[in-house]
Amino acid sequence: MVRDFAAWLETTGISVKVQSISWIIPVLQSLHILMIGIVFVSSLMITLRVVGGIRTDEPFATVWGRFAPWMWSGLVVMALSGLVLIIGEPVREFTAVSFWLKMSLLVISVTSIFVFGRTLRPETLTSATAEFSAGRKAAALATVFLWLAIIFLGRAIAYDAAVWGHLHS
Amino acid sequence: MTTPSIVTVVEGSAPAEWMRMSLLSMPVVEAIHVLTAAVVFGTILIVDLRLLGFPNTRRSITRIEHELLRYTWGAFIISVVTGILMFVANATTYYGNTAFRLKMLALLLAGVNMAVFELVTKRGVASWDKDVTPARAARFAGAASIVIWTAVIFIARWIAWTKGYSAGESIPENINFDFSTP
Numbered sequence: 426m427v428r429d430f431a432a433w434l435e436t437t438g439i440s441v442k443v444q445s446i447s448w449i450i451p452v453l454q455s456l457h458i459l460m461i462g463i464v465f466v467s468s469l470m471i472t473l474r475v476v477g478g479i480r481t482d483e484p485f486a487t488v489w490g491r492f493a494p495w496m497w498s499g500l501v502v503m504a505l506s507g508l509v510l511i512i513g514e515p516v517r518e519f520t521a522v523s524f525w526l527k528m529s530l531l532v533i534s535v536t537s538i539f540v541f542g543r544t545l546r547p548e549t550l551t552s553a554t555a556e557f558s559a560g561r562k563a564a565a566l567a568t569v570f571l572w573l574a575i576i577f578l579g580r581a582i583a584y585d586a587a588v589w590g591h592l593h594s
Numbered sequence: 595m596t597t598p599s600i601v602t603v604v605e606g607s608a609p610a611e612w613m614r615m616s617l618l619s620m621p622v623v624e625a626i627h628v629l630t631a632a633v634v635f636g637t638i639l640i641v642d643l644r645l646l647g648f649p650n651t652r653r654s655i656t657r658i659e660h661e662l663l664r665y666t667w668g669a670f671i672i673s674v675v676t677g678i679l680m681f682v683a684n685a686t687t688y689y690g691n692t693a694f695r696l697k698m699l700a701l702l703l704a705g706v707n708m709a710v711f712e713l714v715t716k717r718g719v720a721s722w723d724k725d726v727t728p729a730r731a732a733r734f735a736g737a738a739s740i741v742i743w744t745a746v747i748f749i750a751r752w753i754a755w756t757k758g759y760s761a762g763e764s765i766p767e768n769i770n771f772d773f774s775t776p
Contacts, residue, residue: 455751466636580625
């Protein structure tokens with residue numbers, strides 16, 4: 426069914442358009458990688474502040490205010506460039522095990538960062554000395570590992586059959 | 595074009611053979627290369643933006659640099675190692691690839707820009723370390739760095755589309771960015 430949808434999407438006007446302009450996919454892939462740099466490093470900076478590894482002289486609110494907007498904006502650009510890449514090569518993406526795993530981890534990661542940001546207590550936000558709970562530190566570190574897995578899976582889409590063997594349809 | 599013998603020698607080496615024969619070596623090495631390149635770009639961007647006066651802060655530039663140094667260099671070293679592994683696997687092809695040569699040139703430029711900033715511009719850092727907008731030379735270094743590193747990543751992706759052998763990429767027939775044939 427997914428394969429049918431991908432095959433149909435590939436014949437739509439917008440997909441044909443993307444396929445016909447030869448520079449679109451390489452340019453979007455490059456932009457996608459630049460955004461990985463912005464999103465992953467922003468997330469890493471926030472996590473390092475949570476675990477106490479960086480910018481410990483600043484209250485968490487300052488660090489969050491510095492990096493969270495870049496992280497969210499980067500994610501939007503990443504999602505948009507990713508969407509056009511999917512439209513341009515739907516069969517390659519939708520038949521890849523790595524693609525579906527990547528999307529699942531992405532949902533978990535974005536949801537956890539969103540919840541993390543929404544449930545911060547005021548004192549941890551404004552005080553430079555307030556410590557985060559062990560649970561929050563673990564959650565922040567888990568997000569970084571999720572991003573690592575997402576980045577690996579992103580590259581693995583190009584090698585799906587080699588990476589997943591018989592699981593690759 | 596003659597290929598120097600060192601290129602063919604590294605292409606015949608054991609690591610090169612492993613890169614070509616193992617099913618997982620290429621995707622894993624490439625993924626680490628993308629990840630570490632992204633970390634290099636992202637951490638340098640933080641310093642570059644600070645040099646350009648963003649965000650509007652008086653936070654010490656040398657302190658920001660110092661905090662990020664280990665992440666930038668750590669990622670850079672891993673990026674170089676994975677890059678060398680990718681190079682040796684198909685050394686002859688990469689050597690003759692114009693996009694690859696342009697990328698090396700851009701990396702060299704990035705190095706020169708950094709060296710000038712560290713060795714010359716930063717001599718006067720004490721007077722602008724905590725300025726929202728630092729000295730003109732420092733702002734220039736920041737802007738140049740953003741442009742050069744962005745170029746490195748774009749050119750790097752271009753190599754995959756021009757290198758002339760297929761390693762995972764399914765290249766559409768209408769794609770032809772072969773810079774070597776005018």
